[in-house]
Ligand code: HEM
């Protein structure tokens with residue numbers, strides 16, 4: 001199918017200046033800004049959907065004992081919450097940013113394959129409709145965890161495996177098409193004079209992320225296919241009775257899974273590497289080292305997967321190998337954090353909302369990195385594995401990491417997208433409410449985990465009751481706080497102070513050389529060399 | 541509306557890049573499946589994973605090392621819902637490396653219908669698996685049992701002379717699966 005779409009693209013003429021109207025405009029659009037907007041709205045709707053599931057989870061865990069839901073339904077909630085947040089919220093949101101910003105940042109008129117772009121977005125809603133509809137079927141939704149370990153998802157499946165596999169295949173195809181489009185755009189459509197090392201770091205991080213996607217999404221497709229045939233067609237990839245091996249499932253899954261977590265954080269690095277210099281009124285410290293650090297993180301991410309499997313009975317050599325490789329990743333990650341701090345050092349800092357989210361990102365992501373390092377130590381992971389400590393870890397890197405960077409980016413570029421400044425008071429409310437509640441939500445989870453509370457359970461021992469109550473209160477507050485963002489965005493689209501072409505005095509980048517809101521078509525002719533030179537992030 | 545030459549050239553080069561990337565996608569999809577045999581080969585070579593030989597081997601030890609004694613323990617487990625009684629007749633034996641040993645396991649089908657069972661062995665510590673040789677094992681074959689039928693099944697093995705010094709206890713674990721559907 002993809003080849004067809006590519007072939008069509010070459011016969012396509014995409015400067016239909018007359019915009020179609022209504023639903024048709026959005027259905028048939030091949031414009032990168034429209035598609036970016038679609039991705040962003042879709043991701044936000046998924047964020048609220050996945051968030052709603054989390055609210056039920058936290059309501060159930062507010063007190064020990066079973067209150068609202070059956071244990072099996074609880075498992076469905078955690079599973080679908082994870083799947084939606086990973087594949088429906090974070091990843092599409094970043095693809096939305098890529099679509100909106102990459103062509104403008106490299107001086108290109110659009111994405112390289114606009115029609116494929118339309119496809120890659122429009123198959124996504126179907127994937128999630130399938131996944132969510134399984135809640136209403138006799139089988140129930142997938143209940144085997146977002147990591148769908150065999151034999152939970154094969155032998156002991158509740159019958160939802162087929163829907164799950166089909167949905168994941170569609171998500172995978174969508175991501176792969178999106179990634180191919182990003183790579184081709186960056187390789188072929190850079191404005192003359194925009195060399196690789198002059199590209200904004202934002203573009204670099206998406207470039208590298210797209211390669212990661214191309215490398216590992218097919219492996220995910222492979223592993224879910226094996227799951228499908230094991231469950232329904234009598235193969236024994238993961239079934240010991242037939243000569244297969246359930247531990248092999250984990251190896252193949254995490255070969256995809258670990259690079260996947262970097263797919264969700266590298267673009268975040270790109271966003272804060274844009275915002276922090278802007279509000280520090282300095283160039284990014286160590287641009288080239290950032291490029292190399294990002295690349296080495298991406299490469300190393302392929303040789304650390306078994307840190308998720310320390311307790312499967314690996315031999316000592318394996319444990320040591322994966323432990324040291326994992327710790328090695330902390331080095332380039334540390335380079336990045338150092339560079340952000342150095343960028344702020346002696347800068348003329350101001351604290352507009354994008355900067356607040358960015359600074360919170362640096363601090364809180366680092367906390368998540370530290371808990372990651374603790375988990376990387378094999379002996380202690382035996383204690384922490386499958387406890388709330390792991391839950392705390394990945395929510396710090398994903399919520400206060402990836403999601404906060406998305407908010408930073410959203411506030412930063414909203415004036416460019418809508419032509420209006422966002423309401424400052426609302427945005428500050430959003431930030432401070434989120435900041436306080438998110439820490440109330442996730443920080444005590446560290447203690448719960450250290451004290452031994454297992455993850456993915458609907459009920460728990462009495463001694464965990466107090467912390468869980470606070471965590472749930474934090475959860476409800478964080479959930480509600482995200483509605484403030486919705487209000488801020490709607491208000492910003494509807495009106496507000498008129499935004500100039502460049503609302504942030506310290507911002508650099510080609511996107512600020514076009515009007516706000518960005519015209520439907522930008523850079524139909526490439527930008528002048530002078531603009532490209534001004535936009536580069538190197539220190540002078 | 542025909543495309544200008546420039547546009548056409550750009551579109552062609554885009555398609556070329558995209559097709560190259562598609563090849564990578566296809567290759568990685570294949571790689572996912574290639575991981576399956578690679579995994580087995582890797583475990584085979586390194587002796588990881590606790591998998592023992594799946595077909596009978598001949599007795600090949602040149603001598604018996606009476607200076608060493610290794611404890612071999614047997615445990616059994618039924619996969620979820622298999623209505624068999626399945627257990628070792630003795631729970632552990634002491635052997636010298638190179639010494640041949642025969643032990644028995646008892647199985648009884650408590651169901652009211654025929655069930656074909658398959659026992660899958662695994663050795664712990666995993667690194668010892670390569671030094672545990674089975675000359676005869678019920679796990680090499682399917683084991684059909686009629687309703688309420690029982691059977692004593694034998695395992696003949698020896699421990700390799702080259703078993704690393706630091707390994708003093710081996711645990712051989714069998715998991716019993718119901719493969720009636722697959723074997724019919
Ligand atoms: C300094 C960098 C990091 C290190 C050393 C690290 C290490 C680890 C380790 C060892 C585990 C396994 C814990 C266990 O299950 O016992 C883990 C789990 C996890 N990490 Fe990280 N991590 C790092 C950064 C990240 C980032 C940036 C992300 C995503 C944005 C991330 C997402 C996750 C997720 C989602 C899990 C849990 C997967 C699951 O079992 O559901 N980590 N991490």
Ligand SMILES: [Cu+2]
Pocket residue numbers: 257258261304305307308
């Ligand atoms: Cu990992």
